[in-house]
Amino acid sequence: MCDNNSLIINTDWCKGCGICVEFCPKKVLSLSKGKVVAEKKEDCILCGQCELRCPDNAIFIGGKCDE
Amino acid sequence: MMYSNLVKKYYRINNLPHIWCPGCGHGILMNSIIRAIDNLKLDKDNICVVSGIGCSSRASGYMDFNTLHTTHGRALAFATGIKFANPNLKVIVVTGDGDCAAIGGNHLIHAARRNIDITTIAFNNNIYGMTGGQYSPTTPTGDFGTTAPYGNIDKSFDLCNLAKSAGATYVGRGTAYHASLLTKLIENGLNNNGFSFIEGVSVCPTYYGRKNKKGSSVKMMTYLKENCIDKKVVDKKPELGENKILIGELYNNSQPEYTEKYKEIIKMLSKES
Amino acid sequence: MSNKKAKLLQGNEACVEGALAAGMRFFAGYPITPSTEIAEISSQKLPALDGKFIQMEDELSSMAAIIGGSLAGIKSMTATSGPGFSLMQENLGYATIAEIPCVIVNVQRGGPSTGLPTSPAQGEIMQAKWGTHGDHPAITLYPNSVEEIYNTTITAFNFSEKYRVPVVLLLDEVIAHMREKVTLKDTSEITIIDRKKPTCSAEEYVAYRADDNDNIPSMASFGEGYRYHVTGLVHNETGFPTNDNKVADKLIRRLIDKVENDIDNLSIYEDYKTNDAETVIVSFGSVSRSAKSAVNELRNNGKKVGLFRPITIWPTLEKQILEISKKAKTIYVAEMNLGQYYYEVERIAGKYCNVKKINKVNGELITPNEIISVINGGN
Numbered sequence: 001m002c003d004n005n006s007l008i009i010n011t012d013w014c015k016g017c018g019i020c021v022e023f024c025p026k027k028v029l030s031l032s033k034g035k036v037v038a039e040k041k042e043d044c045i046l047c048g049q050c051e052l053r054c055p056d057n058a059i060f061i062g063g064k065c066d067e
Numbered sequence: 068m069m070y071s072n073l074v075k076k077y078y079r080i081n082n083l084p085h086i087w088c089p090g091c092g093h094g095i096l097m098n099s100i101i102r103a104i105d106n107l108k109l110d111k112d113n114i115c116v117v118s119g120i121g122c123s124s125r126a127s128g129y130m131d132f133n134t135l136h137t138t139h140g141r142a143l144a145f146a147t148g149i150k151f152a153n154p155n156l157k158v159i160v161v162t163g164d165g166d167c168a169a170i171g172g173n174h175l176i177h178a179a180r181r182n183i184d185i186t187t188i189a190f191n192n193n194i195y196g197m198t199g200g201q202y203s204p205t206t207p208t209g210d211f212g213t214t215a216p217y218g219n220i221d222k223s224f225d226l227c228n229l230a231k232s233a234g235a236t237y238v239g240r241g242t243a244y245h246a247s248l249l250t251k252l253i254e255n256g257l258n259n260n261g262f263s264f265i266e267g268v269s270v271c272p273t274y275y276g277r278k279n280k281k282g283s284s285v286k287m288m289t290y291l292k293e294n295c296i297d298k299k300v301v302d303k304k305p306e307l308g309e310n311k312i313l314i315g316e317l318y319n320n321s322q323p324e325y326t327e328k329y330k331e332i333i334k335m336l337s338k339e340s
Numbered sequence: 341m342s343n344k345k346a347k348l349l350q351g352n353e354a355c356v357e358g359a360l361a362a363g364m365r366f367f368a369g370y371p372i373t374p375s376t377e378i379a380e381i382s383s384q385k386l387p388a389l390d391g392k393f394i395q396m397e398d399e400l401s402s403m404a405a406i407i408g409g410s411l412a413g414i415k416s417m418t419a420t421s422g423p424g425f426s427l428m429q430e431n432l433g434y435a436t437i438a439e440i441p442c443v444i445v446n447v448q449r450g451g452p453s454t455g456l457p458t459s460p461a462q463g464e465i466m467q468a469k470w471g472t473h474g475d476h477p478a479i480t481l482y483p484n485s486v487e488e489i490y491n492t493t494i495t496a497f498n499f500s501e502k503y504r505v506p507v508v509l510l511l512d513e514v515i516a517h518m519r520e521k522v523t524l525k526d527t528s529e530i531t532i533i534d535r536k537k538p539t540c541s542a543e544e545y546v547a548y549r550a551d552d553n554d555n556i557p558s559m560a561s562f563g564e565g566y567r568y569h570v571t572g573l574v575h576n577e578t579g580f581p582t583n584d585n586k587v588a589d590k591l592i593r594r595l596i597d598k599v600e601n602d603i604d605n606l607s608i609y610e611d612y613k614t615n616d617a618e619t620v621i622v623s624f625g626s627v628s629r630s631a632k633s634a635v636n637e638l639r640n641n642g643k644k645v646g647l648f649r650p651i652t653i654w655p656t657l658e659k660q661i662l663e664i665s666k667k668a669k670t671i672y673v674a675e676m677n678l679g680q681y682y683y684e685v686e687r688i689a690g691k692y693c694n695v696k697k698i699n700k701v702n703g704e705l706i707t708p709n710e711i712i713s714v715i716n717g718g719n
Contacts, residue, residue, distance in 0.1 A: 136570065136573065144401030148404060153413065
């Protein structure tokens, strides 16, 4: 089984639109060189708002086995 | 590489990342369809996704079902053939505003009129994106497109009202911002035994946004967040609905389904013989 | 007594009987003169056979719906006439590139546009091949009697299933509406060809990988567990779109080769007294009946005249036409248009003999006497 306990970013698929950055309720995310980064990963509450609105499936809440 | 479980289960990973522009809302809408299918635990082998032509209609190639990318505007006519020939299949149509309301407008109203069990999800970005930003049947009056350089003088269609008037038995509207709501509406549409029409309001920062100075994708998404209101709220307080985009379940009225009515004819004839 | 069933049928009715015998269980169409009886009779007969009939909103959608029906695994047909045939060209092209078997009946009437809705014409010879855009294969069949409509409709389905090509059946209004004796066949007397199905597992299935021996890929039906992608875009063997020039070239050539390389198995024709003929009439459909009368009459008067009647119109019967051109002095191509098949015959035979036209486009048949007087006049 795979616990959903980690914020995962697939940088290759990120197109840098910034939607996840804008709608993250804890302001965990930011853009760096046109790609999303979890700047304050420790503040992430795994709410999944980023995954919900990522048009590119580039950010999601997954488990260790997804890495 | 890292992919979510949904991606691994339902997407053709070899075909990703998709061709849509950075910030295009279509990827969000496509994910809403996938989540609805996953929530309902539908059998992948039994699902047919049929699309037309345009930005929206590239969606069919990314999803791991029986998929049919048809001609411009005709998705619903192909889908009608599939569903009528094999009513056991779960048929989903992905279309766009130009695809379903301009070139395919006739097929939309007749599929709705028949109440054939097809769930249609219209990705509405108010523009022809694939061809580079021409005005569509849902471009608001006064807005600009590459073929409306002096402002669009056409009146725009309300796709949901059109589908409802034509006979669709389940109608709803979600947006790229209201993606969870959209998923729920698609689930309800898939559960409705009849013609369901779900409009997904998208954002097109590249063409519609740029031509009309709407700003970035984030700005356009924020506009959706702040300017939509659920029909349930407006039903109680109509004044709140002024100048807002109405979202949520807009119509739900069960009626006899087309392929089942035809089955009755087959049954009647088999008794006679 | 054999159990053969002799019936007096109208041409359009015989077409439906042939389609049902071939296994057609899905019909989508739109009313148009002079083909409407095919839809009417299908609507009556199909549900009794657990089949499906649907009247669509136009011919564009009728063509789309039969492609959908065929993808769901059901043998499918539509029927139309001139203006409707024009509307079907879009999705006829789709069926061609996506390799979806189906049959399109075009009961021709006078054109262009709305033209002469109730009069016979043979104006869609070229449209049957070149009506849809782009380079593509075409199989077109053209019967000349009610009985032959019955049999040729079965053949049309067999060809469409075998080659995965939309097959066009051209009919003349006068034969579609004429009544003649037809002997309906028992199932045991009919050869039925079904599309090639995949024998591999879903994981191994590559939807558009053609077999080397026939250039034709196997076809799974939607819902059978082989999830694959179908598109009207140029695609690779997996079915997904590509802009790769080599793949595009290979695909388009394969689509054409799978038909044209097998022309010997597609060549259906009637050769009537052409062996010693100095003059050969080439004609099809109703005109070929007038031509045959003319041949008999002219032979009675000592003239060495013959008839070559292509039933397979596309692909062109080059070998047979070439052979005739080397024996005959003059070929007359008689057709109810201003010279369409003529151009094919002239292209092939023009080097070896005279090729002349006999034409009519006023909505009337070409009579035997008209043919006789042209040939006697040597024009």
